[in-house]
Amino acid sequence: QQQVKQSPQSLIVQKGGISIINCAYENTAFDYFPWYQQFPGKGPALLIAIRPDVSEKKEGRFTISFNKSAKQFSLHIMDSQPGDSATYFCAASMILGNTGKLIFGQGTTLQVKP
Amino acid sequence: NAGVTQTPKFQVLKTGQSMTLQCAQDMNHEYMSWYRQDPGMGLRLIHYSVGAGITDQGEVPNGYNVSRSTTEDFPLRLLSAAPSQTSVYFCASSRTTGPNPAEQYFGPGTRLTVT
Numbered sequence: 001q002q003q004v005k006q007s008p009q010s011l012i013v014q015k016g017g018i019s020i021i022n023c024a025y026e027n028t029a030f031d032y033f034p035w036y037q038q039f040p041g042k043g044p045a046l047l048i049a050i051r052p053d054v055s056e057k058k059e060g061r062f063t064i065s066f067n068k069s070a071k072q073f074s075l076h077i078m079d080s081q082p083g084d085s086a087t088y089f090c091a092a093s094m095i096l097g098n099t100g101k102l103i104f105g106q107g108t109t110l111q112v113k114p
Numbered sequence: 115n116a117g118v119t120q121t122p123k124f125q126v127l128k129t130g131q132s133m134t135l136q137c138a139q140d141m142n143h144e145y146m147s148w149y150r151q152d153p154g155m156g157l158r159l160i161h162y163s164v165g166a167g168i169t170d171q172g173e174v175p176n177g178y179n180v181s182r183s184t185t186e187d188f189p190l191r192l193l194s195a196a197p198s199q200t201s202v203y204f205c206a207s208s209r210t211t212g213p214n215p216a217e218q219y220f221g222p223g224t225r226l227t228v229t
Contacts, residue, residue, distance in 0.1 A: 009154065032216045043118075043204050043220030044157070089156060093216040101147070101172075102218060106156040 006105025019077040023090035030092040118221035137205030146188040
């Protein structure tokens with residue numbers, strides 16, 4: 001059972017455009033929603049994360065939008081750059097009592113064309 | 115800090131062979147985990163540990179064993195390799211307390227091919 005569903009599987013955006021990746025989760029007990037960025041040949045690295053008590057979190061060009069009632073969250077990359085070309089994973093976790101075990105989405109391969 | 119290290123980086127096994135993937139972290143993290151990454155499947159949790167002497171199964175544990183005798187090390191053992199275990203394996207660690215207890219730090223991965 002896939003508890004976190006991610007779309008699209010791949011995305012091509014022109015330089016300067018907005019990249020949007022969506023995730024939906026099923027378990028309402030999840031209370032931590034991170035996004036990881038992975039470059040080819042490397043391990044994933046934390047990009048940005050949000051807790052369900054806020055609807056939006058912004059760090060530079062990266063923004064997470066969170067809709068608790070719809071059980072959805074999304075990553076927006078503003079002014080996308082070729083250096084943003086990577087695979088992005090959303091994830092969900094239960095902080096309290098669960099020791100931080102992460103459930104990942106399927107991943108989105110982003111290509112930003114110059 | 116070296117962070118999370120994994121060895122080897124690449125490995126080719128024949129069906130039926132066994133091997134151990136090594137993982138070590140120097141951040142004194144309580145939580146360590148193993149994932150496998152396959153195209154279109156994301157990262158799937160194999161096994162995890164919340165501290166020395168404590169391990170548990172993740173989503174896809176069959177064919178793999180783990181143990182955690184120290185805080186720093188968390189090896190993954192393939193008992194009898196099968197072609198279905200061809201994948202990229204990542205080890206990760208994190209705190210279990212503090213402001214971001216689920217922020218996981220990943221190693222560089224081990225690319226395993228089973229023929």
